[in-house]
Amino acid sequence: METPPELRRLLHDLQSKSASLKSAAQLLRECPPARQREMIPLMIQETQEILRCLSDYDKLIREG
Amino acid sequence: MNRLRILVVDDDKLAQRVLAEHLGSHDVHFAGDLVSAKSALGAGQFHICFIDIQLGKDDDCSGLKVIPLAAAKGIYSVVMSSHDSEGMVDNAYELGCDDYYVKGNEESNVRSILGKYLQKRTGLNAEQIFSRQFITQDPATRAGILEGIKYAPSDLPILILGPSGTGKTSLGRLIHDHSQRKGEFVAINCSAYSEELLEAELFGYKKGAFTGAGESRKGRLAQADKGTLFLDEIGAMSLNMQTKLLKAIEERTYYPVGSDKAESSEFRIISATLEDLQRLISQGRLRFDFFQRIHGLTITLKPLAQRTCDIFPLVQFFTQGLKRLSFSADAKACMLNHSWPGNTRELKRLMTLLASGHEGRVAKEQVLRHLSQSPAEAAAPAGAFVGEHQYRYALEKGLNGAVDRFIAEVVQRNLAENGGKKTRTLSALKISTRLLYSALKTRIELPKTEPKHGNPS
Numbered sequence: 054m055e056t057p058p059e060l061r062r063l064l065h066d067l068q069s070k071s072a073s074l075k076s077a078a079q080l081l082r083e084c085p086p087a088r089q090r091e092m093i094p095l096m097i098q099e100t101q102e103i104l105r106c107l108s109d110y111d112k113l114i115r116e117g
Numbered sequence: 118m119n120r121l122r123i124l125v126v127d128d129d130k131l132a133q134r135v136l137a138e139h140l141g142s143h144d145v146h147f148a149g150d151l152v153s154a155k156s157a158l159g160a161g162q163f164h165i166c167f168i169d170i171q172l173g174k175d176d177d178c179s180g181l182k183v184i185p186l187a188a189a190k191g192i193y194s195v196v197m198s199s200h201d202s203e204g205m206v207d208n209a210y211e212l213g214c215d216d217y218y219v220k221g222n223e224e225s226n227v228r229s230i231l232g233k234y235l236q237k238r239t240g241l242n243a244e245q246i247f248s249r250q251f252i253t254q255d256p257a258t259r260a261g262i263l264e265g266i267k268y269a270p271s272d273l274p275i276l277i278l279g280p281s282g283t284g285k286t287s288l289g290r291l292i293h294d295h296s297q298r299k300g301e302f303v304a305i306n307c308s309a310y311s312e313e314l315l316e317a318e319l320f321g322y323k324k325g326a327f328t329g330a331g332e333s334r335k336g337r338l339a340q341a342d343k344g345t346l347f348l349d350e351i352g353a354m355s356l357n358m359q360t361k362l363l364k365a366i367e368e369r370t371y372y373p374v375g376s377d378k379a380e381s382s383e384f385r386i387i388s389a390t391l392e393d394l395q396r397l398i399s400q401g402r403l404r405f406d407f408f409q410r411i412h413g414l415t416i417t418l419k420p421l422a423q424r425t426c427d428i429f430p431l432v433q434f435f436t437q438g439l440k441r442l443s444f445s446a447d448a449k450a451c452m453l454n455h456s457w458p459g460n461t462r463e464l465k466r467l468m469t470l471l472a473s474g475h476e477g478r479v480a481k482e483q484v485l486r487h488l489s490q491s492p493a494e495a496a497a498p499a500g501a502f503v504g505e506h507q508y509r510y511a512l513e514k515g516l517n518g519a520v521d522r523f524i525a526e527v528v529q530r531n532l533a534e535n536g537g538k539k540t541r542t543l544s545a546l547k548i549s550t551r552l553l554y555s556a557l558k559t560r561i562e563l564p565k566t567e568p569k570h571g572n573p574s
Contacts, residue, residue, distance in 0.1 A: 065171060069199035072221035073132040079224065080138050088138075095131040 060113055067106045074099050119235065120144060122162065126154040126183050127169040127197075128176070132220070136167060136197075139227040151179040155186065163192050165234055168214070170198040170205065178205075181212060188213030193234050197226070224383070225272050232270020232297040250291050251284060252434045255424035261416040262288060269295035274411050276351075277389040279418030280509060282460030285389035286349060288418065292387060293345040300344025300384070303337045308353035315358055317374050320365070326375025338371055341384035351411065352392035352403065359407040366410050386411055396515055421457040421464060428452055428464065435465050439472040447481040455488060458509055463488075524552070525559035532557075 056064070077096050081089055121143045125136050128149045137145050146163070148154035150172050158166070166187040170180035180198070187194040195216040196209045206217050216233075218226045243263065247253055251262055265275060269292045277285045286304055293302040310318055317327070321336030337346060348354075354362070365371035366386060370379040388411045397403035421427065429449075436442060444452070457463055470487050471479055503511075511519035528542060535541040543553055 065199050066174070069129065069132070069169075069171070069220055072199060072219075073129055073135055075221060076135045076223045077131055080135060084138070092131075092134060095134055099129075099131045 063110045121164040124163045124166045128172045165193045184212040273413035274386040276412040282462035283418040289347040289387040303341040304347040306349040308350035312355045322374035323376045338382045342382040346384040348388040351388040352390045421460040435468040525556045528556035
């Protein structure tokens with residue numbers, strides 16, 4: 054069964070944003086505190102986007 | 118490193134930030150959509166363009182349109198996307214991208230891309246490498262080394278095979294120098310330590326972990342973080358140690374001796390050995406999964422006696438800054454025909470001895486005198502039945518291979534001395550007919566420069 058386009062797009066966004074978040078987390082330990090303070094708001098924003106993707110995905114599969 | 122002008126086309130602010138961190142000191146510009154990407158490409162020249170395919174929530178893969186625009190300007194175009202379908206990858210390459218990476222391993226991928234780009238831009242200066250960094254004129258050796266350098270920017274593990282003194286550590290360092298890795302080149306000889314000491318040396322230890330551990334100490338893995346860990350004589354590592362190192366390689370974490378807190382290190386493995394690793398696997402002395410982890414690319418360095426074209430370029434290299442030497446014709450012939458069991462290291466020692474001596478003009482007798490005193494030659498105890506050459510052969514081919522060759526050489530020589538009369542050979546050597554015929558079937562592969570003298574046997 055082929056994945057509907059909307060789900061496919063959400064899956065892509067989920068993968069993309071999770072990958073960025075993981076890469077940013079790996080970088081954190083090497084960044085000086087000032088740069089960490091700049092990165093953390095972006096990471097929080099990304100996390101919220103991931104939550105939005107998951108919530109939309111959940112809604113779509115519940116609607117069938 | 119050259120400062121490059123780089124355009125990152127990605128709508129994701131965090132992805133932009135991550136790339137900016139990895140691109141460090143380069144001049145990095147950003148575009149978050151197709152329009153600004155077109156504008157940036159139209160306004161200036163870039164060396165590299167990183168392209169995400171989907172630019173925005175409802176975007177219809179407009180990043181694909183950036184690829185031909187960048188490629189047309191001769192920009193090294195790299196797709197970094199979470200789209201990983203075969204169709205998308207094919208499409209991107211057809212549109213002209215140079216590389217396609219799936220997002221998620223930026224540190225390693227960016228280093229590899231920059232390394233490949235710089236190699237492509239400057240070209241590998243082979244003559245400079247082979248005249249200054251690794252002296253060789255041998256075509257097969259040069260090809261192996263260039264292959265190693267080609268893979269230097271990647272994380273691929275490299276295994277260097279070759280007898281002692283052929284330059285395995287120098288090659289490991291050369292590959293590290295071309296890798297763009299920020300960390301150090303850390304070498305360790307696995308055969309120089311007992312199992313417990315090797316563990317402490319590699320993983321480090323905490324204060325009080327064992328008797329004598331007065332202070333905590335970092336290990337070689339920590340030292341090699343972001344760099345290269347060079348494991349010499351890998352075949353000497355115990356199975357237990359292989360298991361522990363395998364875990365550290367796979368998980369990128371390890372426990373220092375006496376610690377219950379995991380530590381992490383991002384290191385690239387280059388290993389070296391003179392042993393036949395397949396044989397060690399069949400003997401149960403090397404874990405197959407460990408072998409798989411260390412032999413991404415294998416480079417074999419030939420013994421010096423099999424690349425005699427390198428002897429005099431190496432002589433010149435080793436005597437740079439020292440007294441220049443002139444070799445008589447028979448001294449040269451003597452060096453070309455020597456078996457060099459200690460390989461390049463033995464040649465270097467000879468040159469140091471000769472250059473420190475009184476004579477600038479070197480005669481055959483001087484060469485022979487120094488070679489006969491060389492530690493490699495003297496390694497076999499006085500009166501030993503097995504000389505250094507045979508010993509090295511047994512290490513290289515295995516004991517059975519060495520015994521087969523010994524039998525075949527003795528039988529074939531005796532048969533020749535007896536004018537081909539098999540009965541005389543059977544009687545002289547007190548062997549069975551079966552062994553005689555088996556020995557005659559053995560093909561003796563003599564090295565191209567079979568030693569005519571200087572052979573310690």
